Amino acid sequence: xxxxxxxxxxxxxxxxxxxxSKSDLDLHGRSETHFPLTPPDAVAYPExxxxxxxxxxxxxxxxxxxxxxxxxxxxxxxxxxxQGGLCVDFRLMNKxxxxxxxxxxxxxxxxxxxEELNTELRATGLFFPVDPGANASxxxxxxxxxxxxxxxxxxxxxxxxxxxxxVLADGRIIRTGTRARKSSAGYDLTGLFVGAEGTLGLITELxxxxxxxxxxxxxxxCAFERIEDAVNCVIDTIQxxxxxxxxxxxxxxxxxxxxxxxxxxxxEIPHLMVEFHGSEQGVAEQAxxxxxxxxxxxxxxFEWATTPEDRTALWTMRHHAHWAIMASKPxxxxxxxxICVPISRLAEAVNATRADIAASPITGPILGHVGDGNFxxxxxxxxxxxxxxxxxxxxxxxxxxxxxxMGGTAxxxxxxxxxKLKYMEAEHGQAWGVMGSIKQALDPQNIMNPGKMVQNx
Amino acid sequence: xxxxxxxxxxxxxxxxxxxxSKSDLDLHGRSETHFPLTPPDAVAYPExxxxxxxxxxxxxxxxxxxxxxxxxxxxxxxxxxxQGGLCVDFRLMNKxxxxxxxxxxxxxxxxxxxEELNTELRATGLFFPVDPGANASxxxxxxxxxxxxxxxxxxxxxxxxxxxxxVLADGRIIRTGTRARKSSAGYDLTGLFVGAEGTLGLITELxxxxxxxxxxxxxxxCAFERIEDAVNCVIDTIQxxxxxxxxxxxxxxxxxxxxxxxxxxxxEIPHLMVEFHGSEQGVAEQAxxxxxxxxxxxxxxFEWATTPEDRTALWTMRHHAHWAIMASKPxxxxxxxxICVPISRLAEAVNATRADIAASPITGPILGHVGDGNFxxxxxxxxxxxxxxxxxxxxxxxxxxxxxxMGGTAxxxxxxxxxKLKYMEAEHGQAWGVMGSIKQALDPQNIMNPGKMVQNx
Numbered sequence: 001x002x003x004x005x006x007x008x009x010x011x012x013x014x015x016x017x018x019x020x021s022k023s024d025l026d027l028h029g030r031s032e033t034h035f036p037l038t039p040p041d042a043v044a045y046p047e048x049x050x051x052x053x054x055x056x057x058x059x060x061x062x063x064x065x066x067x068x069x070x071x072x073x074x075x076x077x078x079x080x081x082x083q084g085g086l087c088v089d090f091r092l093m094n095k096x097x098x099x100x101x102x103x104x105x106x107x108x109x110x111x112x113x114x115e116e117l118n119t120e121l122r123a124t125g126l127f128f129p130v131d132p133g134a135n136a137s138x139x140x141x142x143x144x145x146x147x148x149x150x151x152x153x154x155x156x157x158x159x160x161x162x163x164x165x166x167v168l169a170d171g172r173i174i175r176t177g178t179r180a181r182k183s184s185a186g187y188d189l190t191g192l193f194v195g196a197e198g199t200l201g202l203i204t205e206l207x208x209x210x211x212x213x214x215x216x217x218x219x220x221x222c223a224f225e226r227i228e229d230a231v232n233c234v235i236d237t238i239q240x241x242x243x244x245x246x247x248x249x250x251x252x253x254x255x256x257x258x259x260x261x262x263x264x265x266x267x268e269i270p271h272l273m274v275e276f277h278g279s280e281q282g283v284a285e286q287a288x289x290x291x292x293x294x295x296x297x298x299x300x301x302f303e304w305a306t307t308p309e310d311r312t313a314l315w316t317m318r319h320h321a322h323w324a325i326m327a328s329k330p331x332x333x334x335x336x337x338x339i340c341v342p343i344s345r346l347a348e349a350v351n352a353t354r355a356d357i358a359a360s361p362i363t364g365p366i367l368g369h370v371g372d373g374n375f376x377x378x379x380x381x382x383x384x385x386x387x388x389x390x391x392x393x394x395x396x397x398x399x400x401x402x403x404x405x406m407g408g409t410a411x412x413x414x415x416x417x418x419x420k421l422k423y424m425e426a427e428h429g430q431a432w433g434v435m436g437s438i439k440q441a442l443d444p445q446n447i448m449n450p451g452k453m454v455q456n457x
Numbered sequence: 458x459x460x461x462x463x464x465x466x467x468x469x470x471x472x473x474x475x476x477x478s479k480s481d482l483d484l485h486g487r488s489e490t491h492f493p494l495t496p497p498d499a500v501a502y503p504e505x506x507x508x509x510x511x512x513x514x515x516x517x518x519x520x521x522x523x524x525x526x527x528x529x530x531x532x533x534x535x536x537x538x539x540q541g542g543l544c545v546d547f548r549l550m551n552k553x554x555x556x557x558x559x560x561x562x563x564x565x566x567x568x569x570x571x572e573e574l575n576t577e578l579r580a581t582g583l584f585f586p587v588d589p590g591a592n593a594s595x596x597x598x599x600x601x602x603x604x605x606x607x608x609x610x611x612x613x614x615x616x617x618x619x620x621x622x623x624v625l626a627d628g629r630i631i632r633t634g635t636r637a638r639k640s641s642a643g644y645d646l647t648g649l650f651v652g653a654e655g656t657l658g659l660i661t662e663l664x665x666x667x668x669x670x671x672x673x674x675x676x677x678x679c680a681f682e683r684i685e686d687a688v689n690c691v692i693d694t695i696q697x698x699x700x701x702x703x704x705x706x707x708x709x710x711x712x713x714x715x716x717x718x719x720x721x722x723x724x725e726i727p728h729l730m731v732e733f734h735g736s737e738q739g740v741a742e743q744a745x746x747x748x749x750x751x752x753x754x755x756x757x758x759f760e761w762a763t764t765p766e767d768r769t770a771l772w773t774m775r776h777h778a779h780w781a782i783m784a785s786k787p788x789x790x791x792x793x794x795x796i797c798v799p800i801s802r803l804a805e806a807v808n809a810t811r812a813d814i815a816a817s818p819i820t821g822p823i824l825g826h827v828g829d830g831n832f833x834x835x836x837x838x839x840x841x842x843x844x845x846x847x848x849x850x851x852x853x854x855x856x857x858x859x860x861x862x863m864g865g866t867a868x869x870x871x872x873x874x875x876x877k878l879k880y881m882e883a884e885h886g887q888a889w890g891v892m893g894s895i896k897q898a899l900d901p902q903n904i905m906n907p908g909k910m911v912q913n914x
Contacts, residue, residue, distance in 0.1 A: 102696075104696070144641060147639055174885075178797075178865055180829075182608060182866075183868065184602040184795075184872040185873060185881065185885070186873060186910060187649055187653055188645075192644055212697070241669040279746075281742050285738050341636075342560045342562075342637060342638075372639050374638075374639065407635055407637070409639075409641075412641065413639065428631075428643060434631060437898045
């Protein structure tokens, strides 16, 4: 078997850093969500870019699939080894290579996690802002084009990656981008590999844009009787040009789940959670302007969390939302939806989703990064009840259809993986074929994360 | 001849909107800078996307080159018809298709210019911020990945294009991106076509991100004895997180040219010109903080331009810099360089360039978008004197070498065209070959702007 020949050569190259134990294979065949176990044939733990290049060359010679692995926190089964092959786990490539405080950038290896990076940056006055919730690896975050609560202010991984080192499907090592802040020199390959989910190559180094730690931070929470009041408040805030660092929506069901899980006493109606970053004076001014907009839209129970402890409590509650919601229906499984729509259609999209869930036999609290028009319903279902499973799948499907009809996208931040592949044609039309042509050009043997992203792969 | 056959078919399709007059061909064979006249065989003036698609299909059937044309303001000969063929001039496709104030975006045709767009947007409270100086077409600006004075705050065309409609080399019409603010659905094709200089397809529609018109604007100018003081002032301003809308550097020679041209009385030493956008209170606070940083670095003659008239005078002077500098040496031609370096290397790069110019027989005032690390020397030479021509070419070449050695780029915003093609391999290494593979995949006949961007085309 050709994969077996590849594994023998890889074993010579890596020694103990190639593993085939069942526990390790199962660990790398698992996903955070509802996809089946699909273990790879082996797991490699490279230490250098040259080693990654040699690994890919061996795999290319034997047509062995190559699947990158960060921390395993992707939500759409991006790292599932459908066709077996080699999982390349980047945990040993987790160094910070260079911090450049004057240029506000950092070069890192892909296995470093965002929390590890921010811990190291603490003394520099800088931080890396992209925060998808999970303590994901930065290589994985780039590959999924992750974002999260702070994208409304600081952008997504697309905006935060200045350059990459990539090992291509034939083992060639390339560098994309420069350390300059902008360039008009050629095709934007950095942007092409960000979000490619490992289907065009393996990222072995990233240069990331950093931000200055704000002098002052303030956060607040407020409640609204109706979803549209909360959303219109967000639209006005954006139009005023108030530079929110985060603006998160939670619906009545999510507020109820928080209360039950964290012992909070939120009214069980829609809420906004907001954070401002800036100078003391700037943050105070933004807070005042935001308070006036909230009042205009009938917001209630407006409360500032000015101490670090109060802020931490607020965002910890938000970050634990998934667990709070899972705890609200013990034993249930979940589908986490991820649509993103133009903000003018957001209230309509949330209301239609709420009504659709209410008419179904299951529950599904809603949370959203509403400054971007991105929201998630956590659809909870008993997987022993076929009617509930079908209801969850149908709700998820209708959410995507609704998003596409509104000019939005099937996935704002979780990516395509296995779960969203079936929507690529509907979302992109003939442009999906162009993606296939690019894949074919860069990976003609289809060994890089095969079965993902493009047609017939 | 196959091109002749194509032109006969195009003439049937377009009637009077296909021209072959010498004057029209010459107009479309000319560039703004020092490249030779390279007229196309014909010029087409399409009115619809479908017509563009039919045009490209005819050209594809006869292997006739297709070169897009906006306003002819590109600086590196991007639209030069090396191999003859058809120039597609988008001047009749210059409509605004939809303005979405709530979503702060607009859909337009590629022939619309940025000034036309901003005139139409005036009543909406929104504006399109990217400002390369010239009143370029927005399709051209996207194709060149243009930026300019405001990129430090609002980003470049890469950050401002949300989605595209593109006619591919076989005439297929695709749409890239969605109207959602972010997406993780597949390869970033929008980013791939932005900056591709028409080598992968013709852009027939753009969805652009707009910004809110600021409540308050203030601008200032100040002088420094040394280049490094001005640059360190910029670095500190960025590190403090002050959200400058523009921060422009002019050197002593440029200040002298302004004085001679505009009758201003700037001291003939390095200057910074800066602008802040925000609320009344926010702008006042930023101005105060910036004043303190300027004082720390020995800045002199600090003056605020708070009235709209004073601001207009300041930025008009900056926008006319090219003409002011050209007027300083009547009869001379120019090479406009465009390197961009990490900001930590900026003072070193500017000083080395100044010293290099001083040791040469020619002059070359320097201007820069220093918040991005991007600067231009306007190298002035008498093109009847071979020693001066060689000096200008050598200086330009050494600037690029210096930029690349510092981790920067050969072009921050002017693009590759003809002038920078020879640096692609040095800047990108093997990644240039990847660009070639993508070109080959999407334009196997090499009819889209042939001779540009990639190797052996």
